[in-house]
Amino acid sequence: MPELPEVENTIRDLKPLLVGRRVQEVQILWPRLVHGKAPEAFAVELTGRQIVNTDRRGKYLLFPLDNGRTWVVHLRMTGQLHVVSAQEELERHVHALLTLDNGQQVRYRDARKFGRFYLVNGADEVTAQLGPEPLSETFTPLELFFRLQGRRNAVKTLLLDQRVVAGLGNIYADEALFKAGIDPRRPANTLTQADCNRLHTAIRQTLAAAIREGGSSLGGSSLTNYRRPIGVQGRFQQRHQVYQRAGQPCPVCGAAIERVKLGQRSTHFCPNCQRYEPPVVQSG
Template sequence: MPELPEVENTVRDLKPLLVGRRFEGVDIRWPRLLSGMPPEEFTERLLGRQIVNADRRGKYLLFALDDGQTLMVHLRMTGQLHVAAPEEPAGVHDHLVFALSDGAELRYQDPRKFGRFLLTRTPQAALEKLGPEPLSESFTPVELFARIQGRRAAIKGLLLNQSVVAGLGNIYADEALFQAGIHPLSPGYALTLADCNRLHSAIRQTLATAIREGGSTLGRSSITNYRRPAGMTGRYQDRHQVYGRAGEPCRVCGATIQRVRIAQRSTHFCPHCQAGAEAINRD
């Protein structure tokens, strides 16, 4: 699913195409995407509104409108936003199509249909549950340590928990733990401040590099998890050290990359570079 680097690239690409434009029409082909708001209400509240900013918090895209509303978008598994000319035929998975005041269309494509749009005046209600933004100054090694201290859950699961730190998903949690040399099954309470120092910088480095590389695109068919709004795929998938590499040799030590399930998600790690937590590993 799109994680922080993919959402960040989407926001950066869309911002110059959307800010200053107004919504002049909306074609709602899959109303369940609207988080329970009736399509008539969504349309009425959106039409005529101008987009004044595009931003991101965690994995949410935030489009600020000129009347104080915010259009929040969560792409979930396979959601993708792109801007197209109206004469370009819409795809079978384009479930929301917004007509913009400059004549272009903002299209939301989502084969799995798990994404959500929320039109609200109080985005804080959803956002205040999120932990710190990992690339912000408020995210420090001490802050990370404080948030996982005393917790029995595996560090992999804790990193996926958006209230611990915002924006990480399966790919970047696995990659950051590899880079920090921490076994994904290590319980939160077992991590020292020194571990948190390494993990903190690994998270930041992994995310910053992934943003620069345009994020990660998985799947080679027409159904990919993520493409940038102009249609390009990310490049960071070629640099994954562990994610999606189960059975292949570790690029650092040659040991075979393992896959286990943690918190209902498949987790990839190198048993040599990420030693430790063997006791827990045996449960």
């Protein structure tokens, strides 16, 4: 959290608020937020620059500047970007303030402090290792099949690997595998082309629906929960079929949803709809 749909909603909300605006003042309150350079140098370079566009790559937010450089933000676990009046009282856990030329202020809030800021010549410096964008033309069923071939890891674990496909996290990997009827523990190299076709469709449909619903906001405080820059929560959590529904009936067959640990991550699935029986190897 946040994953592709939450980052996409964040960037869509920020676009009209930031594009064309000039940064008048930069305050970094948590020095380690800035990756690879001194926070003072980051502040000096960003001050006076105009934000010319907003974009997204995987879970990274991209803000190209008028000097050809790009400000990149990764929210990681609990990062949030909000735009409020600079007069508004400072909330807890705000680690960076960018005052804009219209009196508004971009505030970066992050209770767990895993998020990072970058200032680079091109977004590639940060995102070069990422796999294809799941909603783009370059992500095809065949591409997914090739990327899972020869890998014996559990398919769920590979879906979380940003080098295989960019932007999926725990929620949407679980939901997409349920939609495709694929056991998350199944070795990736046992997936057939037909399985990959279903999985490809399920990934795209799940992400597109989640983007439409404003992403997922889970329980918990407003500090750790995803909130859009315009202050509202996502609604897609109401449509989760398996994620955080352990013990509840599967919406398709009624069997109890199970939860297991897979690569240190909680994994939710229906033991009936996502059944995998390895082919029987004939011997003799």
